Amino acid sequence: MIRWYFGFALLVLAFLAGAYITREYFKSAENRVVNxxxxxxxxxxxxxMKLVAVEGHxxxxxxYEDYVGWSWFPLRKKALVRVDAKVSAGFDLEFMxxxxDDDSRxxxxxxxxxxxxxxxxxxxQYYDISQGAFNVFSASDYNHINAKAKENISIAALSxxxxxxxxxxxxxxxIDGLESGLNSIGWNLEFTPMEPALDEFYGPELVSVQRVN
Incomplete structure (x- = not known):
């Protein structure tokens, strides 16, 4: 009978201790200060001079998983990450x-x-992060995850x-709209594989020149 009372008392004490710890935890959480x-x-x-033509989501x-020797919890760190990305594709017009030609319009x-x-x-968005006592995440690990996630998105978009x-x-x-607009005012649009022959042609400059026969 004494053992029963003693066990019951220990159970009550354990319950009260758990309740106290829980109350103190939430109390400290309410008073938490973040700077x-x-x-x-x-x-x-x-x-x-870049033209974004389309965006893909x-x-x-x-x-990500990292361990040395054995995939055992104290030696392993692991992260599950969701990546949402917006990829912009288009054209670099710097060398266009x-x-x-006013004479030929x-x-x-x-x-x-x-x-x-x-x-x-x-x-x-990190959904799950686990790390062992002997293998913890560092700033370089998070930078690697960020760079690798971006690289995977780029590869997927290109492939x-x-x-x-x-x-x-x-x-x-x-270009079709530009050509239609020019034709409507009596001008023509022609493509050429020309290379800039004058300094003022470098870059996407708008230049008015005399026609050279």
Missing amino acids: ETAVVIAEKFTDV FSEIYT CLVI TVYLSQPPPPSILSIDHNL DGTLLKKASLQMYHI
């Missing part, structure tokens, strides 16, 4: 040339470059081919 500091520095601005489930446009991926905006095909089709529609 955050951010310093944003504008380092460099660069002029670009991709989702990825990325699993546009020349206007013709606009000469160099062939546009092939489409490419211009930017990838991605967001990572699929749909994004770049849509970008090419969009460029075709843009």
Whole structure:
């Protein structure tokens, strides 16, 4: 009988201790103070001539696992990440040339470059992170996961081919609209594989020149 009372008393004490610890935890959570500091520095601005023709949205489930020797919990770190990305594809117009011939009422446009991926905006959501006592995550691990997730999105966007095909089709529609607009005012649009012959032709400059026979 004494043992029964003693066991019951221990059970009650354990329950009260658990209730006290839980209450103190939530109390401390309510009084928690988070300090955050951010310093944003504008380092460099660069002029670009890029045309975004199409955007694609991709989702990825990325699993990262690292261990040495044995895949045993104390020696293993693992993360399950969902990646949502917006991939912009289009054209870099930096080396395109546009020349206007007033005499022949013709606009000469160099062939546009092939489409490419211009930017990838991605967001990572960590669904599960586990790490062992002897193998923990570091800042370099998170940087690696971020870079690898972005690389996987880029590879998927390029291997699929749909994004770049849509970008090419969009460029075709843009040029077709430009040609129709020029024809409506009595001008012509011609493509040429010309290379810039004058300094003022470098870059996507709008230049008016006399016709050279």
